[in-house]
Amino acid sequence: MKRLKNSAHIAALVLATLAPAGVAMAQETIATLRAGTPLAENAAPHAxxxxxxxxxxxxxxYPEQPPLIPHKTDGYQIDLNANQCLLCHSRTAIEISQAPMVSITHFMNRDNQFLASVTPRRYFCTQCxxxxxxxxxxxxNGFVDIDQVLEYVSGQEGN
Ligand code: HEC
Ligand code: HEC
Known part of the structure; x- marks a missing residue:
């Protein structure tokens, strides 16, 4: 405990002698969600x-990833009465829309039986x-694709 106190003391001394200005600045610019906006004011929100x-x-x-949607979806209704995604992505719509059809998994129920229409568990498209x-x-983000991992591993094996 005593040793700890001493080292803290030394650290404080070093800080105080080396960078008194820096310490003062750090105190004024503590990172907060308000990002420096005075308490009585509202900053303009980011667009x-x-x-x-x-x-x-x-x-x-990865193969099981639900593909990302590459188009706007503003205002596409998905509720009890209508599913506007299916206006383009259903089996019968794709000839006109030229959209990729929902895959066969979207017709499978929990027992892996194929239904005639999209299964209720795949109805709310934007869930996935x-x-x-x-x-x-x-x-x-340091994400590395599995193909890069495989390439790396086979490179290692070659050595
Ligand atoms: C007006 C027709 C239309 C509507 C409505 C529509 N899409 Fe699409 N969608 C397309 C087309 C066409 C493509 C192929 C890429 C492109 O041209 O944008 C596509 C691509 C996609 C893909 C990418 C598929 C892949 O294999 O990469 C996903 C996922 C998707 N849409 C989901 C949705 C969802 C969810 C909705 C509803 C919120 C929706 N779409 C509504 C026409 C539509
Ligand atoms: C429970 C999650 C889930 C829901 C809900 C869901 N999807 Fe998918 N979707 C997936 C996954 C996972 C894939 C990729 C693997 C596969 O095909 O099953 C996929 C694939 C797709 C593809 C690409 C098909 C292909 O063959 O390239 C389209 C288009 C698509 N979904 C559209 C939709 C639409 C439209 C809806 C709503 C009616 C929907 N999905 C609902 C998970 C989901």
Missing amino acids: IAPVRNTDLRQVRN HVPQAEARPLLE
């Missing part, structure tokens, strides 16, 4: 990022399919 609307189907990161925002990622 909502637009949705990626390229119409280009995107890479799936989402569009992407044109936005900077909030956190860095």
